[in-house]
Amino acid sequence: MIGPAVAATGELAPATPSARRLLGYAALPLTLFAALVAALASVPLPWSVHAAWVPSLGVDLAFHVDGLAAQMLLLICGVGSLVFIYAAGYLAGTPRGGRALLLLSLFLLAMIGAVSADNLLLLFVFWELTSVLSFLLVGFSHEQEKSRKSAQQALLVTGGGGLFLLAGFLLLGDLANTWSIRELIAAAPHLVDEPLLPLALGLVFVGTFTKSAQFPFHFWLPNAMAAPTPVSAYLHSATMVKLGIYLLARLDPAFGQLLLWDVVLVAVGSITALWGALHTLRERDLKRILAWSTVASLGTLTMLVGLPNPAAALAVASFLFAHALYKAPLFFVVGNLDHGAGTRSIDHLTGMRRYMPWTAAAAALAALSMAGLPLSFGFVAKDVITAAKAEAELVALAGHAAVIVGAVSVAVAAVASLHVFWGRDNASRDAHPHEAPWTMLLPPLALALLGLLFGIMPATVDPLLAQAAQAMAPELGAVTVEASYDAAPVLTALALTLLFGGAIYAFWDGLHRTLERASWLDAYGPAAWYQRKLQALSHIAAWHTRLLQHGLLDRYLLTVLAVVTAVALLALFLSAGRWQWPAAQGVSLPLAAAGAIAVAGALATLRARDRFVLLLASGLVGYGCAALFLFAGAPDLAFTQFAVETVFVVVAAAVLPEIRGRRAAAPALPPPARIEPLKLLVAVAFGTTLSLFLLRAAGLPFDTALSEFFGANSVPVAHGHNVVNVIIVDFRALDTLGEIAVVAFALLAASPLFKLARVGRGGTP
Amino acid sequence: MTPRALMFEVAMRALYPLLLAASLWLLLRGHNAPGGGFVGGLVAVSASAAYAIAFGARRARLRMPLGPPALAAAGVLMALASGLPAALLGLPFLTHLWTTLPLGVVDLPLSTVMLFDLGVYCCVWAAVGGYCLELLGAQEHNT
Numbered sequence: 054m055i056g057p058a059v060a061a062t063g064e065l066a067p068a069t070p071s072a073r074r075l076l077g078y079a080a081l082p083l084t085l086f087a088a089l090v091a092a093l094a095s096v097p098l099p100w101s102v103h104a105a106w107v108p109s110l111g112v113d114l115a116f117h118v119d120g121l122a123a124q125m126l127l128l129i130c131g132v133g134s135l136v137f138i139y140a141a142g143y144l145a146g147t148p149r150g151g152r153a154l155l156l157l158s159l160f161l162l163a164m165i166g167a168v169s170a171d172n173l174l175l176l177f178v179f180w181e182l183t184s185v186l187s188f189l190l191v192g193f194s195h196e197q198e199k200s201r202k203s204a205q206q207a208l209l210v211t212g213g214g215g216l217f218l219l220a221g222f223l224l225l226g227d228l229a230n231t232w233s234i235r236e237l238i239a240a241a242p243h244l245v246d247e248p249l250l251p252l253a254l255g256l257v258f259v260g261t262f263t264k265s266a267q268f269p270f271h272f273w274l275p276n277a278m279a280a281p282t283p284v285s286a287y288l289h290s291a292t293m294v295k296l297g298i299y300l301l302a303r304l305d306p307a308f309g310q311l312l313l314w315d316v317v318l319v320a321v322g323s324i325t326a327l328w329g330a331l332h333t334l335r336e337r338d339l340k341r342i343l344a345w346s347t348v349a350s351l352g353t354l355t356m357l358v359g360l361p362n363p364a365a366a367l368a369v370a371s372f373l374f375a376h377a378l379y380k381a382p383l384f385f386v387v388g389n390l391d392h393g394a395g396t397r398s399i400d401h402l403t404g405m406r407r408y409m410p411w412t413a414a415a416a417a418l419a420a421l422s423m424a425g426l427p428l429s430f431g432f433v434a435k436d437v438i439t440a441a442k443a444e445a446e447l448v449a450l451a452g453h454a455a456v457i458v459g460a461v462s463v464a465v466a467a468v469a470s471l472h473v474f475w476g477r478d479n480a481s482r483d484a485h486p487h488e489a490p491w492t493m494l495l496p497p498l499a500l501a502l503l504g505l506l507f508g509i510m511p512a513t514v515d516p517l518l519a520q521a522a523q524a525m526a527p528e529l530g531a532v533t534v535e536a537s538y539d540a541a542p543v544l545t546a547l548a549l550t551l552l553f554g555g556a557i558y559a560f561w562d563g564l565h566r567t568l569e570r571a572s573w574l575d576a577y578g579p580a581a582w583y584q585r586k587l588q589a590l591s592h593i594a595a596w597h598t599r600l601l602q603h604g605l606l607d608r609y610l611l612t613v614l615a616v617v618t619a620v621a622l623l624a625l626f627l628s629a630g631r632w633q634w635p636a637a638q639g640v641s642l643p644l645a646a647a648g649a650i651a652v653a654g655a656l657a658t659l660r661a662r663d664r665f666v667l668l669l670a671s672g673l674v675g676y677g678c679a680a681l682f683l684f685a686g687a688p689d690l691a692f693t694q695f696a697v698e699t700v701f702v703v704v705a706a707a708v709l710p711e712i713r714g715r716r717a718a719a720p721a722l723p724p725p726a727r728i729e730p731l732k733l734l735v736a737v738a739f740g741t742t743l744s745l746f747l748l749r750a751a752g753l754p755f756d757t758a759l760s761e762f763f764g765a766n767s768v769p770v771a772h773g774h775n776v777v778n779v780i781i782v783d784f785r786a787l788d789t790l791g792e793i794a795v796v797a798f799a800l801l802a803a804s805p806l807f808k809l810a811r812v813g814r815g816g817t818p
Numbered sequence: 819m820t821p822r823a824l825m826f827e828v829a830m831r832a833l834y835p836l837l838l839a840a841s842l843w844l845l846l847r848g849h850n851a852p853g854g855g856f857v858g859g860l861v862a863v864s865a866s867a868a869y870a871i872a873f874g875a876r877r878a879r880l881r882m883p884l885g886p887p888a889l890a891a892a893g894v895l896m897a898l899a900s901g902l903p904a905a906l907l908g909l910p911f912l913t914h915l916w917t918t919l920p921l922g923v924v925d926l927p928l929s930t931v932m933l934f935d936l937g938v939y940c941c942v943w944a945a946v947g948g949y950c951l952e953l954l955g956a957q958e959h960n961t
Contacts, residue, residue, distance in 0.1 A: 790897050796942060
């Protein structure tokens with residue numbers, strides 16, 4: 054439903070909107086953000102809203118905002134506001150720019166719904182909405198094949214994962230006998246011994262891993278970089294890809310004590326982090342470098358959720374926040390570079406500080422935080438992560454993964470700031486680089502400065518992070534980011550990552566060349582597997598289309614009749630019932646005559662050689678049946694049948710010469726009618742089956758309740774003597790409304806085909 | 819152009835309004851005797867189809883009150899609208915309301931049912947008729 058609506062509104066807006074016009078869209082996130090901050094300041098968490106939606110299915114419009122949800126809401130609306138402002142500048146003058154902002158607005162609302170929903174099915178609806186909107190946004194530049202392919206991939210992976218998630222939700226809801234997430238968490242201790250719980254959790258894992266780009270489903274995220282930069286910064290870094298992490302964190306209090314939960318999350322998170330870090334070094338496109346480092350960060354987050362100790366909850370909350378505060382500005386910076394210098398390749402980007410001083414400043418500030426240097430919020434987050442890991446008895450893999458990811462982050466931060474902006478300007482570029490407009494400078498600077506502010510004064514965000522952590526680990530009690538400060542191990546870890554990171558940065562080009570030669574990564578990675586499966590799918594589709602869609606009308610009819618006969622016969626013999634020959638009734642002359650007409654028509658079709666005669670003979674069958682209805686006491690049915698038959702014969706007769714004309718090369722007369730054994734068999738079997746059905750039906754007692762009801766109520770309730778018409782327009786009016794809507798839609802569906810046929814023949818469309 | 823059938827054309831000039839009148843009569847009598855929106859609409863379709871065979875699909879389309887897609891949509895909207903008064907009064911959607919219009923000599927019963935059945939009539943006429951006219955029109959372009 055969204056698609057056509059968006060298409061319609063997109064057409065109404067001017068084709069190439071100005072930045073000022075697009076800025077209007079930012080009013081939505083700004084208003085929501087202001088309201089959210091005001092509410093957080095005045096109303097204590099948690100907030101709950103509940104309204105019945107589909108009570109019979111237990112699907113309620115239940116919303117519950119606790120610390121974790123509030124943190125996500127702040128990210129969605131806060132980063133969202135800046136993304137909207139940035140997008141206004143970035144998309145100004147782009148065809149259909151308004152549509153992108155409209156889609157972003159819808160996405161914003163869907164995200165708000167997803168993180169505040171307290172009903173599993175409601176959450177699923179919003180979850181899939183974000184997938185669909187992501188598809189539309191990734192495919193925004195749909196003129197490019199790459200965009201279309203990436204959009205398709207994003208939808209297939211995340212949307213397909215969403216179906217796994219739905220299955221998992223249904224199982225969980227069934228086990229816990231509730232759709233409410235809070236009740237599910239409360240009921241979780243009783244579910245531990247359920248044999249189906251591992252299956253349910255496995256399905257939820259697939260759903261969350263696809264959404265949050267975890268190995269082996271991660272490959273859609275770097276490809277989704279085909280989207281416009283604000284979309285990448287918002288959906289594929291700050292919010293949507295965090296939704297999977299959010300759900301895992303939300304369910305952590307319920308299942309965090311299970312070994313399965315911890316092992317899977319820590320293992321998958323670590324592998325993802327390593328895989329992402331490895332691929333970061335294989336890229337030359339700055340945006341893809343950031344995308345792969347996002348994959349690595351998401352892996353780290355998943356691993357942190359999997360750590361069983363409560364302190365990890367604080368680490369998740371801090372890192373969620375820190376990542377949004379430094380990764381989104383870096384994406385903005387890439388967008389500015391793309392906009393101002395016309396390239397994203399780090400081979401062509403050096404010394405940009407001279408041309409883009411403000412962008413360089415934003416990049417430097419964000420890079421400080423990404424590298425986790427002191428006085429930045431990234432440092433605070435890194436500190437909390439180190440503390441959490443020190444407490445947990447880590448598997449070696451997870452420990453090493455964290456160090457390597459940290460080092461690669463440092464290297465990426467150095468590339469994005471030092472290499473691009475501070476190096477000597479000796480790269481060959483076509484365009485003369487220029488600074489971006491204010492709309493594209495304010496957002497990265499604001500976010501990066503916030504990252505610095507929170508780093509210097511962690512107390513400002515402390516209450517929020519503590520509440521978010523408590524939502525994940527209720528036993529945590531009151532903690533603060535500052536309280537977990539422990540200088541010695543943190544500084545050691547910092548020194549280690551800085552050292553490694555510096556080394557990676559220094560040898561970046563060499564590492565890149567080595568890794569680029571490792572082509573087996575491309576040939577055997579999950580992305581290659583996806584590609585092969587997708588091709589296999591289209592081969593299967595082509596094969597079975599060739600098999601079934603041969604375009605021969607008589608074969609279609611043959612297939613349909615044969616299948617119907619087989620299924621009906623099966624049903625007849627499987628069902629219990631008795632056969633009864635209908636009681637002999639005196640057959641009236643008109644009835645017999647009508648029957649004779651129909652039979653004569655049917656026999657004539659067997660002998661007819663000319664299409665015209667064939668048409669008339671088959672029309673005779675219809676008229677015979679209509680007469681039969683008329684004399685059997687169903688005049689309405691008879692009238693309709695007469696009218697349908699007449700229109701069909703008249704129109705078909707008028708169109709027949711056309712078909713003949715087109716087969717001018719064929720002999721004037723069709724080949725003499727031959728009775729083919731197979732067709733004869735199917736026809737006889739079909740007729741016999743129908744007769745058997747009638748015999749069986751005659752054996753059933755006739756329930757007169759409905760006819761008595763309609764007979765008794767037609768005049769007093771509906772003021773009509775014609776019961777058939779009264780049923781159509783009054784008793785079952787809603788059905789009729791649906792039917793005529795279908796009839797109207799059939800015309801709408803057919804008219805483009807007609808138009809196509811006209812154009813094909815060279816007529817006027 | 820296909821060769822003209824003069825007798826048929828002359829006959830169709832008179833037959834077209836007659837067929838439409840018959841279809842309306844079927845529509846109106848439908849509540850108490852055999853007939854109704856569906857049958858009436860189909861008879862109107864046969865009128866349009868016959869007219870198209872005589873004068874061409876384009877002229878037949880012009881003689882319909884609206885273009886086929888618009889008329890079909892109008893039909894569905896009429897049927898939809900007929901259910902709204904009941905919904906506004908708090909009754910279940912599509913509960914039909916009746917009233918009588920005194921005309922002095924006789925009282926004329928009026929109902930939202932009429933609007934509903936008129937919607938069915940228009941939708942069937944436009945959708946099935948539009949389809950037939952396209953088929954018939956395709957032939958014209960070819961020759």
